[in-house]
Amino acid sequence: MAVNYFYPDYEIIRDYNRCINCRVCERQCANEAHRYLDDADKMVCDDARCVNCQRCVSVCPTRALKITETSNTFRKNANWSEKTIKEIYRQAESGGVLLSSMGNPENYPVYFDKILINASQVTNPSIDPLREPMETRVFLGAKPDRIQRGKDGRLVSNMPPHITLSMPVMFSAMSYGSVSYNTHESLARAAAELGIMYNTGEGGLHENLYKYGKNTIVQVASGRFGVHKTYLNSCAAVEIKIGQGAKPGIGGHLPGTKIVGDVSKTRMVPEGSDAISPAPHHDIYSIEDLKQLVYSIKEATAYTKPVIVKIAAVHNVSAIASGIARSGTDIIAIDGFRGGTGAAPTRIRDHVGIPIELALASVDKRLRDEGIRNKVSLIAGGSIRSSADVVKAIALGADCVYIGSAALIALGCHLCRSCHTGKCNWGIATQREDLAKRLNPDTGYKRLVNMLTAWQHEIKEMMGGMGINSIESLKGNRLMLRGVGLNEKELEILGIKHAAD
């Protein structure tokens, strides 16, 4: 087969009655899909270059553009989808592992959408958050086994180090390198204003952002990029990254083309050299070894910071979490299979891991059954899309959630899933200066603050509706949830009843 041409997946439709040849679409498209023809005084486009990021549509001053899915189609086949066939062509041509970005887009069940939240009627009055105080503050970290009192009968403070959040949401790990500096600055400033945390990911911490340390979680991953004592002590908590929902069991390669300027400086690797994070930490082969890394961080920070261990949601997640809870870890973060990524092999992203809803419910139950739930806090991530997902996750047993994709969407991401190309037209997943400057941190951070302020109010409304005035009373409160269209086993794992049961 010599012909390698694919009909483009998307078509750029230009209304020439509206187009004024201002060429803004051409300037804004890093994929060079738009072009101006001098001779004809006319804009033309190459659909094959379009990734459907909607940038040109959004900036066109006369609304002359739209992107549509092509109607061109292969012969219909319920088994061999057009996508599958094209992927084979791509691999036959290149011999390459297919690389994709952002979260798993395939049609697996979304359990959050099959869970409904309760509200009070008659017997238990609902609460109006506009008039009455509602507590959304959470504290993450190990809780002491018992109350200690001194000889004089006074309480002895035996609280291990913890982090305090104004609401049960944090920005999940996105490394500087996979996202732009402006993205990191937006996240850091928003976290500081909101009283929550953002997470550096494994790309180190840019020197300008050390001042947001109180609202920073720094990550230690297998590549140990940018990890040193100052880094470990410039944060509210340290996270050991074992796995990521989008790519459980594998490491990461930040290509040398993205290791430029400040990214190189922050990661402390030479420009142009690949930054390879091996799949495992080579000092961790067991829970005992994990304990060693946890305590090495505690030693290097003189026991002042809680340590988070982040794992991907996989089949035996509850047994793994049970082990981690015994390793001295203060907080476990579980990342579901829909979590985003700056680049992951397509097959891994789309076929490895399990949904966060099931993983979270299972882990919470296991830890409670074993009487060790107080030893750790739980963070759930992997496609938390709205305040309703937050409420459902808390009721399923989470102390807090991580949001990544939702935060990027607030910053302008249109989920075109092309982060790995490094040509993000929205200035988020790119290191190209001309593109990165399109995201202004002054507006970016405000958009994040706006979104989460709205979420916080929605959370309070939902809590009030249930007659609950403190997020602590919602935690693990599965009676507040009901399933719709779920089978017995699914309900059993989630620990919830069916609607109207």
Next chain:
Amino acid sequence: MILSAYELGFRLLNERIRSVNGDVTVYDCFGERFIGAGASSKTIVINGTPGNALGMYLDGATIIVNGNSQDAVGDTMNDGKIIINGNAGDALGYAMRGGIIFVRGDAGYRTGIHMKEYKDKKPVIIIGGCTGSFLGEYLAGGCIIVLGLNTDDYPAGEFTGVGMHGGEIFIRSSKPPVNLPGQVTAGIAGEEDICRIKDDIQEFSEVFNIKTEEIFSKPIYRLVPNGKNPYKRLYMDN
């Protein structure tokens, strides 16, 4: 200050070491972990056998061990010096980014795994004896030197330099390296290369009182990666 580690446990021992401003000598050391974790400005002398993760995140301090050490010495070390007057365990200098580790005897598996360098930060590991397999795995920068002073055989195990994409490995041996991965090139080190490591070897020889003539009495092979982007052609945009 002189400290006995006897029955202190690692947490108390390390707390005491941290609280001392000046130099510290520890005796009765029997496997206490994390000694000198993140330490930046003192000299810690250890008599006995320190446990795993000795000098983890070390940030400028000097650690001298009169005895053997265990696994993960100098893990994620940033700066400073670790001298082991004996053998070392596995994963020595994992992800190390700066400073120097000298081991008089042998080191275990995965020596210098994923070591890296950045500008003036260029870590150096010198092993007087032999190393296990996976020497310099994922090596991204810095310099590992294996001298094999205690053997006539080739002093490193199998799979040296797998995934290596930066830095250099020097191996002193009368037998040439075999079974190297495809992306690693080996050859006798040139004069310029030797010149670059001469100062470190000189220091090593002084620290352990080994004659430099003995060190240079055998050929020294130099292993380098062919490229710094080993996986560039692995992927296809989808």
